[in-house]
Amino acid sequence: MNQTLEGVIRVTGKGVGYFKNPADENNDFEIQPENINMALNGDTVRVELLAQEIYNRKQAKVVEVVERKKTAFVGTLEVSDSPEASGFFLVPDDKRMYRDIFVPKNEAGDAKPGDKVQVELTEWPDPTKSPKGKVIRVIGHAGEHNAEMLGIVFESGFEVDFPTDVESEAREWKEKFAKEDHLKDRKDFRSTTTFTIDPVDAKDFDDAISIKKINNNEYEIGIHIADVSHFVTPKSALDKEAEHRGTSIYLVDRTIPMLPEILSNDLCSLNPNEDKYAFSAVFVMDKAGQVKERWFGKALINSDKRFSYEEAQEILDKKSGIFYEELDTLNQIAYKLREEKFKNGAIEFETEEVKFQLDENGKPIKVFRKVRKDTHKLIEDYMLLANKEVATYLHLESKKNTKAAGVYRIHDAPDREKIMNLATFVKALGFELKNKDGETTAEDITRMLRSVEGTPAEMLVKTAAIRSMQKAVYSTANIGHFGLAFEYYTHFTSPIRRYPDLLVHRLVYRFLTKGKVEPDEIAKYQHLSEESSERELEAAEAERNSIKYKQVEYMSERVNEEFDAIVSGVSEWGVYVEEVETKAEGMVRLKDMTDDFYELNQKLYAVVGKKTGKKYSLGDKVRVKLTNADRDRRVLDFAFVLE
Secondary structure: OOOEEEEEEEEOOOOOEEEEEOOEEEEEEEEOHHHOOOOOOOOEEEEEEEEEEEOOEEEEEEEEEEEOOOOEEEEEEEEOOOOOOOEEEEEEOOOOOOOOEEEEHHHOOOOOOOEEEEEEEEEOOOOOOOOEEEEEEEEEEOOOHHHHHHHHHHHOOOOOOOOHHHHHHHHHHHHHHHHOOOOOOOEEOOOOOEEEEEOOOOOOOOEEEEEEEOOOOEEEEEEEEEOHHHHOOOOOHHHHHHHHHOEOEEOOOOEEOOOOHHHHHHHOOOOEOOEEEEEEEEEEEEOOOOEEEEEEEEEEEEEOEEEEHHHHHHHHHHOOOOOHHHHHHHHHHHHHHHHHHHHOOOOOOOOOOEEEEEOOOOOEEEEEEOOOOHHHHHHHHHHHHHHHHHHHHHHHHHHHOOOOOOOEEEEOOOOHHHHHHHHHHHHHOOOOOOOEOOEOOHHHHHHHHHHHOOOOOHHHHHHHHHHOOOOOEEEOOOOOEOOOOEOOOOOOOOOOOEHHHHHHHHHHHHHHOOOOOOHHHHHHHHHHHHHHHHHHHHHHHHHHHHHHHHHHHHHHHHOOOEEEEEEEEEOOOEEEEEEOOOOOEEEEEHHHOOOOOEEEEHHHOEEEEOOOOOEEEOOOEEEEEEEEEEOOOOEEEEEEOOO
16 A cells, blocks of 8 residues: 655645655655645645656645635636536635636625625535635625725635624723722832834834833833733633634734724723733843843833834934933843844844835825834834743743743744755855854854845845745744744733733743643643644735735836846746835746746756856846736736846
8 A cells, every 4th residue: 555644735826736745844745736636725635655756856646635724715706608607706816726616606695797705615526627616705896905905814714803702702891991900919110101112003002111210220121011811811702712813914004903902902002191901021121231130920001102113213313302311221221132132143134024105095106115223123122022031931930840831932943954055055155154064053144144244145145044044933842042042932022913922921920820830731832832823824924915916006007117126036937026116026937038048046046048157146136127917916027128
C-alpha cells in the first residue's frame, strides 16, 4: 500500500496543490490539477505519495478531503451561458478558488447578475464539473466601494455585526459599570499625569502612559492598558465572540472591531477626562532606561490629554507646549530603551505603509506614505517594555509550578538553508552575513543590514532578509523572540483588538492573586494560541486585500503613464515591481519582455537574459509603464521602459 499523509494543502488559482513534506519542510509535494480531487486551499486532506517526479518535484495525489477550511465564498454573480444549466455562476474573489460555483436559479434568492454575493457550497459530486452552491448573502453591487470592502471582510471569514446576545451583554455592562465601586481592588493613578498618543483618526484608545518624577534621576512610568478582562469574562457571550474573531481588522476606510463599540469605543477606551479601568505595568526607571522597580496590577486612571502622534511630535519639535517636559523625558528614556534593544541584537526593519485619502464615495483621490516619527517610536518602545516585562513575570510564575502556562509571542530563528542562501547572495554583492552552517544571530543580521545602508543594494538586501525570516506566532511554549532579541516576550498591550492579550491579562491576574493554572488548561491555551495566530494571518490578508484593491482602483486612471518602481520579486513567469509613490505592486510578464529570452535565477534573486545577460534583480530601480489595471482581479500589469 502506498504511503499516505494527513495535513493542510495550499492550492493555487490554477488548481495545483502543494503539501508540506514532514520529513523535509523545504520541499513540498506537488499535486497536479487532475490529482487535486476537489481539495481547496487550506483544506485538511489525506494525500498518497506517488512514485514520480515532474521537473524534480515529488508528486502526490489527494485521496480524501478530511475537513474544509471554508465552504462560503464571496464573488460576483454572472449569468450561466451553459445550455445544460439554467442559473448563475459565482466568479470567486479568492483567486485560489480555481472553480466557478454554479448557483441554480432557485438558490439565488434576490441576487441579480453583477451583484457581489456570498455563496455556500452545497454539493460537489464530480471533480470535472463546477460545485453547486446557494446565495447566503447579497453584499451589494460589484465595484461599489462599500460592497468591495464588506466582501473582503466576509471572504476572510469575519463578520461585521455582532450577535444579539453579545450586544445585549455589552449594554448590561454599561449599566453595571455606572453602579460599581471603581476603586475596589484597584490602585488610584488619577492624580498622576497621564495621556494617550494615537493616530489622529483613532476611535479606541487601549494604552496610556503616566509619568511622575521621583527625584532628579528617577521616574515612575506607567503603561496603562484598558482592563478588558474586567468586562469580558471567560465563557461569556462577549468572550466567545472575541475568541471567534480573534482580532480587530483595519481596512483602508473602517475598523471591524473584535468587541462591540460599547466596549471598544466607550467602557474600555481610555478616553480623556474619564475614570477608566486599566491593567497596568508600572516601573521606577532612571534616565538611562534601567528598570529599578516594577508593579503589575489593576488600576483606575483618568487621562489628562488625548494626543495625536503629530500633535505630540510638534510639541517635542517646538520644545514647548502642554506636557512638554513629560513628553521630552519619556522620549529621552525611550531613546535609551531603543539603544539597548539594538545593542542586544534586535533587527531594525523599517517598513513603509501607505494610507489613502478617500472622497465621499470611497474613491481614492490621494495616496501617501505614513511617516514614523519619534512619537510613534516612543509609544512602541514603552509597549515593548511592558510586553517584555510581563512575559518575564509570566515565565517566573510558571517556573514556580511546572504545570503552569503562559501565552507568549514567539519568533523562531530563520531556517538554516534560507540563511545560507541569503549569505551567498549578499556575498555576491560584496557584503557579509556572519553565520555558521546557516545559524546566525539577530545581531549578525542587523550588522549586515547596517553595512548596506545607503548603498544601491540596500533595498535588495533588506527585501531578501525579510523573506528569509520566520513569522511570529502565539504559543504556550516560549522559545524567545528572535527578531527583537528578547528572551521573553508576549502581547499585553492591546486587549481591545487582540484576543491573546486578553488571555495574558487573565493569566497575569491569576498569578497576582495566587491562583493556579490547572494541567488541563495548558492544552486549551495552546489551542487558543494557534487559533489566534491563524486569525491574525486572515485579518492581515484582509487588510492587504483592501489596500491592494484601493491601489489598483487609484492606478486604474493612470494606465499608459510611466512610473519609477523597484523590483520586489522574481518568479518563473515574471518580474514583480512596486511603484515608488503608492507602493502598488504589479507584474512585468516574461512573455512580454521581447528584447531577450529571460530565465529565473533563484540564487541571484533575478531574471537573466539568455543572449545579453541583462539582469533584473530584487531591489533594482526600474522605469515602468502601466499597461493594465484590473480591479476585479486586483491585478496591475506593467512593461519595462527600455532606454
